[in-house]
Amino acid sequence: AQSVAQPEDQVNVAEGNPLTVKCTYSVSGNPYLFWYVQYPNRGLQFLLKYITGDNLVKGSYGFEAEFNKSQTSFHLKKPSALVSDSALYFCAVRPGSGNTGKLIFGQGTTLQVKP
Amino acid sequence: GAVVSQHPSWVICKSGTSVKIECRSLDFQATTMFWYRQFPKQSLMLMATSNEGSKATYEQGVEKDKFLINHASLTLSTLTVTSAHPEDSSFYICSARGLARGGLWNTEAFFGQGTRLTVV
Numbered sequence: 001a002q003s004v005a006q007p008e009d010q011v012n013v014a015e016g017n018p019l020t021v022k023c024t025y026s027v028s029g030n031p032y033l034f035w036y037v038q039y040p041n042r043g044l045q046f047l048l049k050y051i052t053g054d055n056l057v058k059g060s061y062g063f064e065a066e067f068n069k070s071q072t073s074f075h076l077k078k079p080s081a082l083v084s085d086s087a088l089y090f091c092a093v094r095p096g097s098g099n100t101g102k103l104i105f106g107q108g109t110t111l112q113v114k115p
Numbered sequence: 116g117a118v119v120s121q122h123p124s125w126v127i128c129k130s131g132t133s134v135k136i137e138c139r140s141l142d143f144q145a146t147t148m149f150w151y152r153q154f155p156k157q158s159l160m161l162m163a164t165s166n167e168g169s170k171a172t173y174e175q176g177v178e179k180d181k182f183l184i185n186h187a188s189l190t191l192s193t194l195t196v197t198s199a200h201p202e203d204s205s206f207y208i209c210s211a212r213g214l215a216r217g218g219l220w221n222t223e224a225f226f227g228q229g230t231r232l233t234v235v
Binding site for chain 2: 034036041046106110
């Protein structure tokens, strides 16, 4: 079965410190990989995506993510966290087989950045 | 990025009534729209996929007669929760994917703001 895993329900980090939110996947083909952020009672905002090319992709608000094919991971990172980064983060994958555009989401990770 | 507008942001309705939620793509042609349901502090559960001009494809376990989806144009899809009950209370989110300006496919889906439905 195709799936996306975010092993941490919550990540706590102090403001100014680097942060990592983990994501691993198990899908067929060469997947498209995405990160979205959700603030309370809001829809999802697109952060970044990996389609092909350089394994390190840079996105909005200083976030970046590294695609690792051998480890089937796509961890989200930021060198210096801000309190305003506190939100719910979702990793999503679009399987490479088929082109329905359907996304498979991870369970979500709550990021808490403390001053 | 492309803009998807979802309306209303929140709605409270009485048990037994029906509620319609609209999802509009404002600056691109949404050939495909997706409807999700999200429970508190949980991930998004895909309910159905709709392609413009055709019937929606529902995920297993989602009642198509309860959650009516219409995608009559390239910029509008609606989700109607019929005969709503308190257990239908949830956060509903739409997303859209299609052709951007220039005729290129958007590789990512864009999400609406979500609708908080409370059935009392």
